[in-house]
Amino acid sequence: MSTDAGFESEVMRHLDAAYNLARWLARNDQDAEDVVQEAVLRAFRFFGGFRGGDARIWLLAIVRNTFYTQRSRVPAAGTLEEFDEAVHGGEDLDDPQAVLLRAADAQSLRDALERLPPEFREVLVLRELEECSYKEIAAITHLKIGTVMSRLARARERLQRELAGREVAA
Amino acid sequence: MNCADLRLLSHAYLDDELDAADSLGVARHISECPACAQRLRLQAQLRERLRDAGLYRSASAALRTRIAARLPRPAHERRHSRRGWSVALATLAALCVIAVMFAGWQALQLRRQGSDALIADAVSDHVRSLLPGHLIDVRSTNEHTVKPWFDGRVDFSPQVRDLTAQGFELVGGRLDVLDGKQVAALVYRRHLHMINVFQWPSKRTMIASAVQTRNGYHVVQWSESGLRFVAVSSVAEGDLRTFVRAFRAAPAASGEPAR
Numbered sequence A: 001m002s003t004d005a006g007f008e009s010e011v012m013r014h015l016d017a018a019y020n021l022a023r024w025l026a027r028n029d030q031d032a033e034d035v036v037q038e039a040v041l042r043a044f045r046f047f048g049g050f051r052g053g054d055a056r057i058w059l060l061a062i063v064r065n066t067f068y069t070q071r072s073r074v075p076a077a078g079t080l081e082e083f084d085e086a087v088h089g090g091e092d093l094d095d096p097q098a099v100l101l102r103a104a105d106a107q108s109l110r111d112a113l114e115r116l117p118p119e120f121r122e123v124l125v126l127r128e129l130e131e132c133s134y135k136e137i138a139a140i141t142h143l144k145i146g147t148v149m150s151r152l153a154r155a156r157e158r159l160q161r162e163l164a165g166r167e168v169a170a
Numbered sequence B: 001m002n003c004a005d006l007r008l009l010s011h012a013y014l015d016d017e018l019d020a021a022d023s024l025g026v027a028r029h030i031s032e033c034p035a036c037a038q039r040l041r042l043q044a045q046l047r048e049r050l051r052d053a054g055l056y057r058s059a060s061a062a063l064r065t066r067i068a069a070r071l072p073r074p075a076h077e078r079r080h081s082r083r084g085w086s087v088a089l090a091t092l093a094a095l096c097v098i099a100v101m102f103a104g105w106q107a108l109q110l111r112r113q114g115s116d117a118l119i120a121d122a123v124s125d126h127v128r129s130l131l132p133g134h135l136i137d138v139r140s141t142n143e144h145t146v147k148p149w150f151d152g153r154v155d156f157s158p159q160v161r162d163l164t165a166q167g168f169e170l171v172g173g174r175l176d177v178l179d180g181k182q183v184a185a186l187v188y189r190r191h192l193h194m195i196n197v198f199q200w201p202s203k204r205t206m207i208a209s210a211v212q213t214r215n216g217y218h219v220v221q222w223s224e225s226g227l228r229f230v231a232v233s234s235v236a237e238g239d240l241r242t243f244v245r246a247f248r249a250a251p252a253a254s255g256e257p258a259r
Helices: A002-010 A012-026 A029-049 A055-070 A081-085 A095-103 A106-115 A118-129 A134-141 A145-169 B003-014 B020-032 B034-052 B061-070 B075-079 B084-129 B143-149 B237-249
Strands: B169-178 B181-190 B193-201 B212-214 B217-224 B227-233
Touching: A002 A012, A002 A029, A002 B084, A012 A029, A012 A055, A012 A118, A012 B061, A012 B084, A029 A055, A029 B061, A055 A134, A106 A118, A106 A145, A106 B034, A118 A134, A118 A145, A118 B034, A134 A145, A145 B003, A145 B034, B003 B020, B003 B034, B020 B034, B020 B084, B084 B169, B084 B181, B084 B193, B084 B212, B084 B217, B084 B227, B143 B169, B169 B193, B181 B237, B193 B237, B217 B237, B227 B237
Parallel strands: none
Antiparallel strands: B169 B181, B181 B193, B193 B227, B212 B217, B217 B227
C-alpha cells in the first residue's frame, strides 16, 4: 500500500510530461495515449526497483522505451552517431531567414517540429518543452552528453531550415 | 575559439551548459564576430519561439482517469470494495489531494524555472561585464556620483551604498538588461573579484536567498523597499554573504553628499 501511495505522489504527477513526450514522438493523440498508458503500467510494475532520484526523468525514459518498442523501432542511439559528429556540415543561415523565422507562426513551428526525424524531435522536446538539462536528456535517451549537445545543435539547425524552406515554398 | 567551435558551443552556451571558461570564450568570440553573433541571436530567437508557441501537450482528464482505473488499487480499498461509496469517496478525496498537490507543484516548478532562468541570465550578464570595456558606464568610487548618473537612465531610483568600511569598494555603475528588463548594475570590488549588484523595481517580496552557485559563480537574491536585487560574483561564498549583509545594513545614499 505504501508503494501505491508512493507511486501516486512520485510518478502520476508527471503524467503531463509523459504525455507531452509521447505525443511529440507518436504525433497523434491515440497512439500517444496508448504509449503513456502502457508506460505508466510498466512504471508501476518496476516501481519497486526505482531507487529515488528524479521520478520525472525515470518516467520519461520509460515512455521513450515504450514508444520505440511498441513501434518495434530501434532507439536512436547509434543510428545517427556518425552524422552527429559532422555538425559542421550544414550551410549557414543568413539574414533573410532571420526575417522568416520571426514571422513563423505557432502552426508552422508545430509542423516543422513534427517533420523532424524522431531522434531530433525528442531532444528538442526534452530541452525546450520539458526544460531538461543535457545530463537529464542523456539519462533519458541513453546518449553521451557530448552527443546530446551535437544532436541538439543539429536539430535546431535542421528546424531553422525546415521553417525557412516552408515559408519560402508557401 | 573560432567560428567552427561556435557552431556547436553556441547551443550549449544558450542552454547554459558551458563552464565559465568556455562561456567567456563564446562571449568573447561573439563580441568580435558579427556573423556568429547573428547566428546566436537567431538561435535564441528560435528557442523563444519554441517556448512561446504553446507546443506543450498535456494529458487529458480522460486519460488520467483511464490510467488510474487500470492501476491496481491499494489493498485497504480492495477489502472494502463492496462498500462502493466509501471507495468512491476515498478516490475522490485522493484525486482532489493529487490535483491540489499537482497544481502546487506546478506553481513551484514555474517559480523555480523562472528563478533558474534569472540566475542564468544574471551570471551571463556578470560574465559579459568582465569583458574589456563592458564593466562600467560611470566610473566612480563615490556613491553620490554614481546614484545621480542613473537619473533619467532608469525609471526608478537605485540604491547605491558605500561599503568601503566593510572591505567592498564601489567601482561604478552601468545599465544592463536582465530577464528582458532594463536594470541598474552596481559594481563593487573585493580584492581582485568584481561583484555585480543588479536591481530593478518589483512587487514580489523575497527574503534573501541562500547562496546559489552556477558555473562557479555565486548568486544571492533578495528584495527590499520595492526593489529586487541580485548579486553575482566569483568571491568566496562567505564573502558574498558578508557583502549582501553589509549592503542591506548600510544607509542608502541620497542624491546629495551627506552632511
